[in-house]
Amino acid sequence: MTRNLTVRRIRAAAGLASLAAALALSACSGSSDSGQAKGKGGAGGPGGGGPTTVGYVVVQPTAVPTISELPGRTVAYESSQVRPQITGVIQKRFFTEGALVKRGQPLYQIDPSLYRAAANQAQANVANAQATFAAAKIRADRYKPLAEMEAISAQDYTDAVAQQRQAAAQIGVNSAQLDSARVNLRFTTVPAPITGRIGRSLFTVGALVSATQTDPLATIQQLDPMFVDIQQSSTNLLALRRALAAGGAAPARAEVTLKLEDGSDYGLKGTVEFAEVVVDQSTGTVTLRARFPNPQGLLLPGMFVRAEFAQSILKYAFLVPQPAISRDAKGNATLFVVGANGKAEQRNIKADRTQGAYWVVTDGLKPGEKIITQGLANLRPGAQIRAVPANAPQPVKAPSPEEMKKQSGGGQGKAG
Known part of the structure; x- marks a missing residue:
C-alpha cells in the first residue's frame, strides 16, 4: 500500500511539472507574437511620393563637322614594271631584291x-x-x-x-x-624607270627575255607618299552635295585620319586629292583619293584601312549626350526636356548620326533648353520632377530627432 501510494504521488508531481512547463511556454510564445506585431506596427506606415530628381544639361547650337568613316585601300604613289625593250639573255643583275633603287640606276645587263x-x-x-x-x-x-x-x-x-x-x-x-x-x-642595260623600292626579280641570270613577253622583270613602287583610295556611296555623296547647295552646310578642309587593319590609329594625317566623276556600276560607289606621308614605310600597297574625315560642316546643330536620346517602336528619336511647369516633357527630334559621345541633333530643339540626361529610368511624360545640373553632388542631411526616435522605436519592437 505504502509503495503504491508513493508511486501515485510521484506521477502526480510529474504531471503538475509538465503542466507548468506547458503554461510557461505558451505565455512566452504569446509575448513574442505580441512583440513582433508591435515591431511591424512601428516600422510600417504610408510613404509620401515626392518629385523625381533628374540631371540636365543646357544645349546651344554650334557648327558640327560631318565626320565620315569609310573603307579604303592603300595604293602606291608610283608603280612601274621593269620590262626589256629587246630580246636577249640576261648576263648580270645589279640590284638586291627589296632594296631602294634610284631612277636611271642599272638593274639588268642583257648580252x-x-x-x-x-x-x-x-x-x-x-x-x-x-x-x-x-x-x-x-x-x-x-x-x-x-x-x-x-x-x-x-x-x-x-x-x-x-x-x-x-x-x-x-x-x-x-x-x-x-x-x-x-x-x-x-x-641592253635595263635601268630603273622610277625611284622606289624594288620587289623580287622574276627572271634570273641566263634567262632569255624579249620585248613581247607577258611578265615583267621586276616591279618598282614608290611608297612615300602613299595613296589611299576611299569608297563612298553615291547616295551619301548626293546628299552631301545637296546640303552644300542648299546652304545648310559648308565645305570643310578634307583632312583625313586612318585606322589600320589591327584597329590602331595611323599617326600621320593626309588630305583628299580628288574625287572620281564616275560611279562604279558594280558597287554604286565613288572613289576618293587621299594622300598620306609614309616616311617609315608602315603603309604597304593593298592594305585595308578605314579613313575618317570631315566632308562638310553643319552650320546649325546641337550636340546631345547619347544617354539622353532613346528610340521608340518606329525608330524615331525622342528625349526629355525640363518643362516650364517643372514637369518632364517628351520631345521628338531628328538625330541621324553620332559624333563621339554625342548625338548630332538637327531638328526639334531650341537654344538654351535643358535636356534631361540622368534619372531617365522610370521617367514618364508629364511627371513632376526636380531638375538639377547633371552630375551635381547631392547634399546629405543628418536625420531629425523624430526620425531617429521612429528608427529607435521600430528597432526595439523588432528586438522584443
Whole structure:
C-alpha cells in the first residue's frame, strides 16, 4: 500500500511539472507574437511620393563637322614594271631584291654582242654613204661648167646631180639605222624607270627575255607618299552635295585620319586629292583619293584601312549626350526636356548620326533648353520632377530627432 501510494504521488508531481512547463511556454510564445506585431506596427506606415530628381544639361547650337568613316585601300604613289625593250639573255643583275633603287640606276645587263655588232655595221654604212656622196658631188660640180658650155649634154649633168642627191639621202637612211642600232645597244642595260623600292626579280641570270613577253622583270613602287583610295556611296555623296547647295552646310578642309587593319590609329594625317566623276556600276560607289606621308614605310600597297574625315560642316546643330536620346517602336528619336511647369516633357527630334559621345541633333530643339540626361529610368511624360545640373553632388542631411526616435522605436519592437 505504502509503495503504491508513493508511486501515485510521484506521477502526480510529474504531471503538475509538465503542466507548468506547458503554461510557461505558451505565455512566452504569446509575448513574442505580441512583440513582433508591435515591431511591424512601428516600422510600417504610408510613404509620401515626392518629385523625381533628374540631371540636365543646357544645349546651344554650334557648327558640327560631318565626320565620315569609310573603307579604303592603300595604293602606291608610283608603280612601274621593269620590262626589256629587246630580246636577249640576261648576263648580270645589279640590284638586291627589296632594296631602294634610284631612277636611271642599272638593274639588268642583257648580252650586247649582237647589238654592238649591228651598231658597228650601221656606222660603217654611214661612212660608205658619205664617201659615195662626196664622189657624186665632185662629179656634179665638174659637169656644171661643161654643161653651160654645151661640152656635154644636159642629160649627163642632170644625172650627176641626181646621183649626188641620192647619195645625200642614203647618208640620212644609214644615219637613222645607226641611231636605231645605238638605241638597241643602250637597251641592253635595263635601268630603273622610277625611284622606289624594288620587289623580287622574276627572271634570273641566263634567262632569255624579249620585248613581247607577258611578265615583267621586276616591279618598282614608290611608297612615300602613299595613296589611299576611299569608297563612298553615291547616295551619301548626293546628299552631301545637296546640303552644300542648299546652304545648310559648308565645305570643310578634307583632312583625313586612318585606322589600320589591327584597329590602331595611323599617326600621320593626309588630305583628299580628288574625287572620281564616275560611279562604279558594280558597287554604286565613288572613289576618293587621299594622300598620306609614309616616311617609315608602315603603309604597304593593298592594305585595308578605314579613313575618317570631315566632308562638310553643319552650320546649325546641337550636340546631345547619347544617354539622353532613346528610340521608340518606329525608330524615331525622342528625349526629355525640363518643362516650364517643372514637369518632364517628351520631345521628338531628328538625330541621324553620332559624333563621339554625342548625338548630332538637327531638328526639334531650341537654344538654351535643358535636356534631361540622368534619372531617365522610370521617367514618364508629364511627371513632376526636380531638375538639377547633371552630375551635381547631392547634399546629405543628418536625420531629425523624430526620425531617429521612429528608427529607435521600430528597432526595439523588432528586438522584443
